[in-house]
Amino acid sequence: MGVKNWDAIVIGAGIVGLSLAIELNQLGLRVLVVEKGEPGREASWAAGGMLADFPLETPPLLRELATASARMYPEFVRGLEEESGLKIDLRSVGTLVLFHGETGVHRVSVGPSPATTEAYALPGPLAELEPALRAPDAAAPQFTALYAQERCVDPRHLTSAAIAAARHRGVDFSSGDPVLDVEVVNGKASGVRTSKARFAAGLVVNCAGAWAGKIPPHHFPTRPVKGQMLCVVMPEKELVRHVIRTPDVYLIPRSDGRLVIGATQEEAGFDKQAVPGTIQKLRQAALNLVPKLAEARILEAWAGLRPGTPDGLPILGATPTPGCFVATGHFRDGILLAPVTARLMSQIITGQTPQIDVLKFSASRFGS
Ligand SMILES: Cc1cc2nc3c(=O)[nH]c(=O)nc-3n(C[C@H](O)[C@H](O)[C@H](O)COP(=O)(O)OP(=O)(O)OC[C@H]3O[C@@H](n4cnc5c(N)ncnc54)[C@H](O)[C@@H]3O)c2cc1C
Known part of the structure; x- marks a missing residue:
C-alpha cells in the first residue's frame, strides 16, 4: 500500500470541509479531502440555506461568529462562482420572522430590548410585503412580525460550486472510502x-459532521439531529417573496420558483428516511400560512443529519494531539458559518x- 504525502488532510467533503480545504489551498498548502461517500451529499446538501443572523434565535455565544460569517x-x-464557473442562488430579500400565540409572546419577551426589536420592524405593511400570507388576524390573534435583513442561499449550488472550485484550485479528493482513524506517530x-x-x-482536520465522533483518536460528542424537508414548485414564481420563519415551519423561496419547506428536528440516530406523514404535516403547516400553496406541485422530499453537540455549539480548534484539529458540530447553522469557520x-x-x-468552542469543554 503506497503512501502519498500532503500538507493537510481534511476529513469530510461537506461545506465545512470544502471551504476549509479551499482556504488552506489559498495559503499554499497541498490539501487532500477524504470523503466516505460522494462529496457534498450529506447535511450540506439537505440544508435549507437560511443565513440566519437574528438575535432572538441565534444562541448568544454564536452571535459574533454568525454576524461575521x-x-x-x-x-x-x-469567489466560488468565479473559480467554479457555476452560478449560486444567493438572495438578499430578507426574512419575515412571525411569532404567534403564547410562543410568540415568550420568544419576544426573552429577546432584545424594545429598541433592538424596533430595528427589526417591518419595512412596510405585511400584506404588501407578502400578499400571499393568510391574513394575520385569521392565523393568530397575537401575531407579531419582525423583519431581518438576512440572505439565503441554495446549499446545493453552494456545495457543488465549492467542490468544483476546490478541484479547480488543485485540491485532491479521495471519495467512497471512510477514514477509519487518524494515525498518530510519536504523539x-x-x-x-x-x-x-x-x-x-x-x-x-476532522470535518466529518454528524459522524465526527466516530473517528479515533478523539471521540467528539457529536450526534445526528434529523431534519426532514420538502420542496415544491410555487404556482406563481414569486408567490412567496421572503424567507418566512414561524415556530412551526419555515419557507425558503428560490429564484427559479421553487420553495423549500422545513424542517423537523428529530433524535433518530443515523436514519435519513423522509416519512410521508411527517412531510404531509410540514406541507399542511405551510398551507396554513400561505393557502395558495395548495396548488403547488411537490418536487422532492428528503432528510438530512445536522451535526449536533451537547450544548448546541460547534467544536472548533486544536485537539490534545498535535497536528490534529476539529471543525464540526455546526448543528442548524453550518451553511451560514462555513466561511468564518474556514x-x-x-x-x-x-x-x-x-x-x-x-x-470557547474548544473540544476541551467536554472534558477528556
Ligand atoms: C434539514 C436541514 C436544514 C438545515 N438548514 C440550514 C439552514 O437553513 N442554514 C444553515 O446554516 N444550516 C442549515 N442546516 C445545517 C447545515 O446543513 C449543517 O450545519 C452543515 O451542512 C454542516 O456541514 P458539515 O460539512 O459539517 O457536515 P456534512 O455536510 O454532513 O459533511 C460531513 C461530511 O463528512 C463525511 N464523513 C463522515 N464520516 C466520514 C469518514 N469517516 N470518512 C470520510 N468522510 C466522512 C460525510 O459523508 C459528509 O460528506 C440544516 C441541516 C438540515 C439537516
Missing part, C-alpha cells in the same frame, strides 16, 4: 487510514492568531 457571504459566493498526527489506503500529512480554522492550523477567539 453573514458579512463574509457575498464575497465567499463570488503527533501523521495522516489517516481508510479501508483501502493510507494518506500521510502532518495536519489532519477563515478561523485556517488561521489556527497555520499558527496565526484567529481574528475571533474560538477558545
Whole structure:
C-alpha cells in the first residue's frame, strides 16, 4: 500500500470541509479531502440555506461568529462562482420572522430590548410585503412580525460550486472510502487510514459532521439531529417573496420558483428516511400560512443529519494531539458559518492568531 504525502488532510467533503480545504489551498498548502461517500451529499446538501443572523434565535455565544460569517457571504459566493464557473442562488430579500400565540409572546419577551426589536420592524405593511400570507388576524390573534435583513442561499449550488472550485484550485479528493482513524506517530498526527489506503500529512482536520465522533483518536460528542424537508414548485414564481420563519415551519423561496419547506428536528440516530406523514404535516403547516400553496406541485422530499453537540455549539480548534484539529458540530447553522469557520480554522492550523477567539468552542469543554 503506497503512501502519498500532503500538507493537510481534511476529513469530510461537506461545506465545512470544502471551504476549509479551499482556504488552506489559498495559503499554499497541498490539501487532500477524504470523503466516505460522494462529496457534498450529506447535511450540506439537505440544508435549507437560511443565513440566519437574528438575535432572538441565534444562541448568544454564536452571535459574533454568525454576524461575521453573514458579512463574509457575498464575497465567499463570488469567489466560488468565479473559480467554479457555476452560478449560486444567493438572495438578499430578507426574512419575515412571525411569532404567534403564547410562543410568540415568550420568544419576544426573552429577546432584545424594545429598541433592538424596533430595528427589526417591518419595512412596510405585511400584506404588501407578502400578499400571499393568510391574513394575520385569521392565523393568530397575537401575531407579531419582525423583519431581518438576512440572505439565503441554495446549499446545493453552494456545495457543488465549492467542490468544483476546490478541484479547480488543485485540491485532491479521495471519495467512497471512510477514514477509519487518524494515525498518530510519536504523539503527533501523521495522516489517516481508510479501508483501502493510507494518506500521510502532518495536519489532519476532522470535518466529518454528524459522524465526527466516530473517528479515533478523539471521540467528539457529536450526534445526528434529523431534519426532514420538502420542496415544491410555487404556482406563481414569486408567490412567496421572503424567507418566512414561524415556530412551526419555515419557507425558503428560490429564484427559479421553487420553495423549500422545513424542517423537523428529530433524535433518530443515523436514519435519513423522509416519512410521508411527517412531510404531509410540514406541507399542511405551510398551507396554513400561505393557502395558495395548495396548488403547488411537490418536487422532492428528503432528510438530512445536522451535526449536533451537547450544548448546541460547534467544536472548533486544536485537539490534545498535535497536528490534529476539529471543525464540526455546526448543528442548524453550518451553511451560514462555513466561511468564518474556514477563515478561523485556517488561521489556527497555520499558527496565526484567529481574528475571533474560538477558545470557547474548544473540544476541551467536554472534558477528556
Ligand atoms: C434539514 C436541514 C436544514 C438545515 N438548514 C440550514 C439552514 O437553513 N442554514 C444553515 O446554516 N444550516 C442549515 N442546516 C445545517 C447545515 O446543513 C449543517 O450545519 C452543515 O451542512 C454542516 O456541514 P458539515 O460539512 O459539517 O457536515 P456534512 O455536510 O454532513 O459533511 C460531513 C461530511 O463528512 C463525511 N464523513 C463522515 N464520516 C466520514 C469518514 N469517516 N470518512 C470520510 N468522510 C466522512 C460525510 O459523508 C459528509 O460528506 C440544516 C441541516 C438540515 C439537516
